[in-house]
Amino acid sequence: MGLKALDYETMNENVKKVQYAVRGELYLRASELQKEGKKIIFTNVGNPQALGQKPLTFPRQVVALCQAPFLLDDPNVGLIFPADAIARAKHYLSLTSGGLGAYSDSRGIPGVRKEVAEFIERRDGYPSDPELIFLTDGASKGVMQILNCIIRGQGDGVLVPVPQYPLYSATISLFGGSLVPYYLEETANWGLDVNNLHESVAQARFKGITVRAMVIINPGNPTGQCLSEANLREILNFCYQENLVLLGDEVYQQNIYQDKRPFISSRKVLMDMGPPISKEVQLVSFHTVSKGYWGECGQRGGYFEMTNIPPKTVDEIYKIASISLSPNVPAQIFMGLMVNPLKPGDVSYDQFVRESKGILESLRRRARIMTDGFNSCKNVVCNFTEGAMYSFPQLRLPPKAIEAAKQAGKVPDVFYCLKLLEATGISTVPGSGFGQKEGVFHLRTTILPAEEDMPEIMSSFKKFNDEFMAQYED
Numbered sequence: 001m002g003l004k005a006l007d008y009e010t011m012n013e014n015v016k017k018v019q020y021a022v023r024g025e026l027y028l029r030a031s032e033l034q035k036e037g038k039k040i041i042f043t044n045v046g047n048p049q050a051l052g053q054k055p056l057t058f059p060r061q062v063v064a065l066c067q068a069p070f071l072l073d074d075p076n077v078g079l080i081f082p083a084d085a086i087a088r089a090k091h092y093l094s095l096t097s098g099g100l101g102a103y104s105d106s107r108g109i110p111g112v113r114k115e116v117a118e119f120i121e122r123r124d125g126y127p128s129d130p131e132l133i134f135l136t137d138g139a140s141k142g143v144m145q146i147l148n149c150i151i152r153g154q155g156d157g158v159l160v161p162v163p164q165y166p167l168y169s170a171t172i173s174l175f176g177g178s179l180v181p182y183y184l185e186e187t188a189n190w191g192l193d194v195n196n197l198h199e200s201v202a203q204a205r206f207k208g209i210t211v212r213a214m215v216i217i218n219p220g221n222p223t224g225q226c227l228s229e230a231n232l233r234e235i236l237n238f239c240y241q242e243n244l245v246l247l248g249d250e251v252y253q254q255n256i257y258q259d260k261r262p263f264i265s266s267r268k269v270l271m272d273m274g275p276p277i278s279k280e281v282q283l284v285s286f287h288t289v290s291k292g293y294w295g296e297c298g299q300r301g302g303y304f305e306m307t308n309i310p311p312k313t314v315d316e317i318y319k320i321a322s323i324s325l326s327p328n329v330p331a332q333i334f335m336g337l338m339v340n341p342l343k344p345g346d347v348s349y350d351q352f353v354r355e356s357k358g359i360l361e362s363l364r365r366r367a368r369i370m371t372d373g374f375n376s377c378k379n380v381v382c383n384f385t386e387g388a389m390y391s392f393p394q395l396r397l398p399p400k401a402i403e404a405a406k407q408a409g410k411v412p413d414v415f416y417c418l419k420l421l422e423a424t425g426i427s428t429v430p431g432s433g434f435g436q437k438e439g440v441f442h443l444r445t446t447i448l449p450a451e452e453d454m455p456e457i458m459s460s461f462k463k464f465n466d467e468f469m470a471q472y473e474d
């Protein structure tokens with residue numbers, strides 16, 4: 001018999017080219033060690049509730065009642081659930097077309113899309129149209145849907161920041177497009193120099209690539225930088241001049257750990273710039289319930305909002321969304337709750353504020369502990385985590401360590417991270433999985449381990465690192 005369609009040899013070559021380091025070699029090795037009984041601290045994924053973060057109470061109460069509406073008929077329901085959770089559950093159930101078990105519209109529940117639009121209006125001060133908001137199974141699916149519409153073949157390029165979150169490199173590869181890198185400047189706190197953008201586009205065009213879109217991740221993953229309003233204006237100007245669609249990945253907009261650069265959405269800056277730019281530049285912005293102080297990664301809830309996208313294109317995107325029938329309906333309720341939060345005076349408001357503030361303040365402290373911890377280590381330098389959930393220290397590996405990695409057939413930062421994992425159980429992602437300048441090495445970890453565990457984790461890291469650097473120093 002000849003080779004079959006799902007034999008590796010005959011598979012879609014684009015599938016085989018894809019790499020996704022966040023769950024790559026290190027994660028697989030860590031899982032093996034865990035099976036052998038070794039205690040592993042999985043800091044490879046921005047997965048807060050896997051590291052002990054408690055879910056916010058109110059959203060879970062509402063969704064629990066939506067999942068089990070018979071509880072609403074129980075005369076004792078008020079003894080267990082607060083009145084505002086009961087009221088909100090009834091509100092969302094009335095928006096669905098038959099409860100959480102029924103498909104919704106392929107763009108999501110209209111009433112929830114309206115709540116998203118109202119959130120955006122409150123945040124940015126400009127009208128937002130629910131018809132241009134699609135709910136998705138996490139931001140990942142939204143990103144993939146939009147990139148699928150943009151990439152027509154190998155000749156189409158997408159500008160992606162380096163280091164980047166490999167959802168972008170993997171998806172561009174999967175769809176057979178070309179990733180056009182623009183390098184963030186580590187010495188400028190991962191700042192973005194617009195001159196780099198022009199250079200990247202010129203180089204791509206020289207190779208015959210048509211650059212069609214640009215991705216920004218703000219706050220950054222893995223780099224944690226927050227873009228300034230001035231930076232966003234430069235980027236939008238650049239997209240206007242180069243006729244590029246801007247994909248604004250803003251999933252960490254709640255995760256801000258400094259006051260110098262608060263989050264400002266790409267859409268607000270675009271609208272502030274006024275015509276012609278505010279009428280011309282095509283923007284798609286992404287958000288999720290996986291991050292922030294929600295951390296509801298497993299629910300798979302997200303949205304994207306389209307700005308200056310023609311109705312015919314929106315119809316095509318709707319058509320493709322229809323193939324998957326319906327976004328995850330429980331996750332849509334979480335999205336509605338996230339964008340339409342409790343208000344002062346609501347029964348559950350104080351508890352919600354206490355819980356959410358507690359999480360954010362702790363994340364801010366952990367960002368500081370981790371950055372200072374890394375900067376206390378030999379041959380390690382680390383920019384402060386201004387936002388998002390990650391720390392991305394630079395590892396100044398001695399030449400002997402690089403040689404040892406070569407002998408082991410490993411990329412230097414993979415070699416280092418494997419040694420770190422074996423010695424300490426700390427599972428990280430090598431910087432090579434996110435892209436980095438030639439000859440510069442990093443690792444990515446999250447700032448998510450429990451605050452009380454942080455000092456021990458950092459001292460365990462420092463012990464390993466300083467011994468490693470001493471072992472290979474010249």
Ligand SMILES: Cc1ncc(COP(=O)(O)O)c(CN[C@@H]2CONC2=O)c1O
Nearest residue numbers: 045046138139140165221251288290302
């Ligand atoms: C920048 C960015 N965009 C989108 C997503 C996807 O989020 P959804 O859960 O909504 O699909 C992630 C997830 N961050 C991954 C997951 O954990 N660690 C990471 O780097 C992300 O970091």
